[in-house]
Amino acid sequence: MHRIGYVLTEGFQLLALATQSVFEFANVMAGEPFYEVENYSLAGGMIRSSLGLAVSSRALDEQSQADTWIFTGVIDPLARPTPPGELAFARQASPRARRVAAICTGGFVLAEAGLLSGRRATTHWAYAREMQKRHPDVHVEDDRIYMIDGPIWTSAGMTAGLDLALAMVEKDLGADVARSVAHKLVMHQRRAGGQSQHSELLDLAPKSDRIQSALDYARKHLQRPLTVEELAESVHLSPRQFSRVFTAETGQSPAKAIEGLRLEAARLMIEQSTHPLDVVARETGFRDRRHLREAFLRSFGIPPQAVRREVRERP
Known part of the structure; x- marks a missing residue:
């Protein structure tokens, strides 16, 4: 016992x-x-x-x-x-x-x-x-x-x-x-200890269901290019109207927000799987591992390899 x-x-x-x-x-x-x-x-x-x-x-x-x-x-x-x-x-x-x-x-x-x-x-x-x-x-x-x-x-x-x-x-x-x-316990995901306390979706905090739906759509289709036109169509808005409402509600442009979602998804894959970085990049919508590395350095200040190395070295 x-x-x-x-x-x-x-x-x-x-x-x-x-x-x-x-x-x-x-x-x-x-x-x-x-x-x-x-x-x-x-x-x-x-x-x-x-x-x-x-x-x-x-x-x-x-x-x-x-x-x-x-x-x-x-x-x-x-x-x-x-x-x-x-x-x-x-x-x-x-x-x-x-x-x-x-x-x-x-x-x-x-x-x-x-x-x-x-x-x-x-x-x-x-x-x-x-x-x-x-x-x-x-x-x-x-x-x-x-x-x-x-x-x-x-x-x-x-x-x-x-x-x-x-x-x-x-x-x-x-x-x-x-x-x-x-x-x-209906926990849809058992989070690893190294996972970030912050959620990109929570940080964006859209005020309307329509923009929330667009973000949910984006998260489910990160492998695709996800143009403003596609996101706007998913919630039945014109591209111009969608960009204006999206920026007003989240404080970010659609492109910036989508990159944040891609980075969050990529970081989770790196921390919780052994997939090669080429696979991680492809599954989360980056052009290739070089594009993934550039985005990591810009946002986190470290390359994706350093994140994986840190996870392996944790007790």
Whole structure:
């Protein structure tokens, strides 16, 4: 039995508890109760989330043990200092656990406890710079879904905790079980830790369904040249009207936005597959690998080969 202890702070983010479903369904998929999950807090008893919903918890003490400890975050870690008792427990529990993890801004607890010193870590993108400023000895990577550095696991904000939990299931029970859990939870894509926290479609944030439909069409047909005329036709607008509305709603020209979608898709393929760069370029709509390299250098400052090399070198 693998024991997982969630450490809850008053005002914890309720979404962190959603990750417990990953371990619940891992037990179902494995056909036996591999994981045992329990909530803990400093004083024990009922503890309230940021939404006001209270859950029961066991009190943390020197006898509290778990194979995996998961520290949950709060909405604003800068406004809510971590209780000293929680920091002391993190330091004490870390050497005895198989791994220690933090979801979202729970990474601040590990950083303040000194567990991230000299390690690579991530957190919610909105607080990554502040974490780096407050803890210069931590190598904060603000554009990662989750990070694994030895026994220390950290995740980006909110739903990234689900990806972190799935990665734990894959580590413990194998890729087949993790895929089955993701399918059961209707997670259309199990994101790799190196994947960017940012989504090109979310950044564009079109205001109308019509422009959103054009972007969805583009994402599904990235292998094609995707002219303004084709995109306009897909949503029944004239090319001139489409370009005007698209730029007004997204702040970018159609050509610039499509290149962003191509780059996002190419980066994912490079990180999550072993396809040659020629194939990656062809599948994501670049003329050839040279065109792909030029776009990567222009947008990311590094060539695609460096991205693949970085993925291979990650722990």
